[in-house]
Amino acid sequence: MLEQLDLTDFRNHAALRFRPEAQFIILHGANGAGKTNILEGVSLLVPGRGLRRAALGEMARKAGAGGFSVSALANGNQFGTAVSAAMPGRRQVHINSAATTINDLAEYFAILWLTPAMDRLFADGASARRRFLDRLVLALDPKHAAHSSRYENALKQRNRMLGDGQQDAAWFDAIEARLAEHGAAIAAARAKVLEQLSAAIEAMPPSPFAKPILTLAGDGLSDAATLAEAYRAGRSRDRAAGRTLTGPHRADLEVIHAGHGQPAVNCSTGEQKALLLSVILAHAGLVKQIRGAAPILLLDEVAAHLDPDRRAALFERLVDTGSQIWMTGTEEQLFVAAGSNAMRVHIADGTLS
Ligand SMILES: Nc1ncnc2c1ncn2[C@@H]1O[C@H](COP(=O)(O)OP(=O)(O)OP(=O)(O)O)[C@@H](O)[C@H]1O
Numbered sequence: 001m002l003e004q005l006d007l008t009d010f011r012n013h014a015a016l017r018f019r020p021e022a023q024f025i026i027l028h029g030a031n032g033a034g035k036t037n038i039l040e041g042v043s044l045l046v047p048g049r050g051l052r053r054a055a056l057g058e059m060a061r062k063a064g065a066g067g068f069s070v071s072a073l074a075n076g077n078q079f080g081t082a083v084s085a086a087m088p089g090r091r092q093v094h095i096n097s098a099a100t101t102i103n104d105l106a107e108y109f110a111i112l113w114l115t116p117a118m119d120r121l122f123a124d125g126a127s128a129r130r131r132f133l134d135r136l137v138l139a140l141d142p143k144h145a146a147h148s149s150r151y152e153n154a155l156k157q158r159n160r161m162l163g164d165g166q167q168d169a170a171w172f173d174a175i176e177a178r179l180a181e182h183g184a185a186i187a188a189a190r191a192k193v194l195e196q197l198s199a200a201i202e203a204m205p206p207s208p209f210a211k212p213i214l215t216l217a218g219d220g221l222s223d224a225a226t227l228a229e230a231y232r233a234g235r236s237r238d239r240a241a242g243r244t245l246t247g248p249h250r251a252d253l254e255v256i257h258a259g260h261g262q263p264a265v266n267c268s269t270g271e272q273k274a275l276l277l278s279v280i281l282a283h284a285g286l287v288k289q290i291r292g293a294a295p296i297l298l299l300d301e302v303a304a305h306l307d308p309d310r311r312a313a314l315f316e317r318l319v320d321t322g323s324q325i326w327m328t329g330t331e332e333q334l335f336v337a338a339g340s341n342a343m344r345v346h347i348a349d350g351t352l353s
């Protein structure tokens with residue numbers, strides 16, 4: 001739970017200080033007021049590019065000096081991430097004023113989000129679904145961040161070697177050993193989380209939200225030796241393609257609507273949203289069970305797309321997660337059913353009231 005959030009020169013917020021005092025934090029206000037920007041600020045407290053996947057340069061306030069900072073108090077610790085005008089491409093991280101790395105934040109926070117852009121999750125390519133899956137995994141297994149970034153770095157290096165027509169077998173062996181090591185850890189973590197999550201979904205009480213069946217699609221290679229052999233055997237094919245065609249970076253999360261057996265991509269917009277909500281709700285319970293603290297949930301514009309009954313059911317289920325839940329909407333009216341457990345904040349032009 002965040003006890004305080006400070007945004008400085010972040011997007012349209014010059015200097016925002018906010019102290020959450022309820023389980024639900026409801027941010028309401030006109031289009032463009034800065035609601036999603038606040039959620040984006042919170043989303044930078046975990047590894048990754050945040051909920052918009054924006055470049056750092058886009059996040060610094062246009063009329064500001066060039067840098068920005070996001071800082072939060074939680075469990076007596078102070079966490080911050082900042083970009084300075086002098087080093088605009090580098091995100092710095094500190095915990096209690098000691099510099100640390102972004103991956104370390106995963107040890108302290110689990111943060112999940114649903115945004116309007118994720119309405120396209122099932123229609124878009126596999127990479128967005130893979131990122132969604134990896135956020136679910138990261139929230140349960142903080143080490144996933146380091147394995148993922150080491151894998152990405154090794155992959156970039158191998159792809160560069162392929163593009164350069166590099167033939168040095170020993171060099172490939174070395175880089176592929178790293179890919180295999182971290183790739184196996186990634187595959188194992190994903191498989192474990194999908195198993196736990198499927199069991200948690202199965203155990204969920206009946207709800208108006210569609211029940212998903214989750215499976216991991218891909219080449220299915222999971223142990224380090226098999227992966228290393230696949231990279232080695234794929235060198236000339238990959239050289240022709242100019243990139244690495246096997247490995248966990250090619251996996252996909254498949255989602256099926258258990259009620260009627262249709263793949264999520266063929267489901268209605270409302271059904272797709274409900275499938276994602278089911279995943280988030282089951283996952284939140286799992287995080288609480290395994291890590292002892294529920295994840296922070298950022299639900300951007302989720303209420304607006306649900307009918308009143310489903311909205312009320314959602315709030316009820318969200319209370320049970322024990323999560324701190326940040327929600328946005330243009331109308332305060334949408335959140336009536338959240339009851340007294342909610343702090344309602346009006347946002348206008350980057351200021352709170
Ligand atoms: N780097 C920046 N500096 C200053 N303002 C910015 C920056 N980036 C985005 N904005 C402004 O922030 C505003 C959008 O804020 P945000 O997306 O948080 O709105 P919102 O309240 O969520 O609106 P909606 O209800 O439409 O979703 C826009 O007016 C945009 O121009």
Ligand SMILES: [Mg+2]
Binds near residue numbers: 036037328
């Ligand atoms: Mg918004």
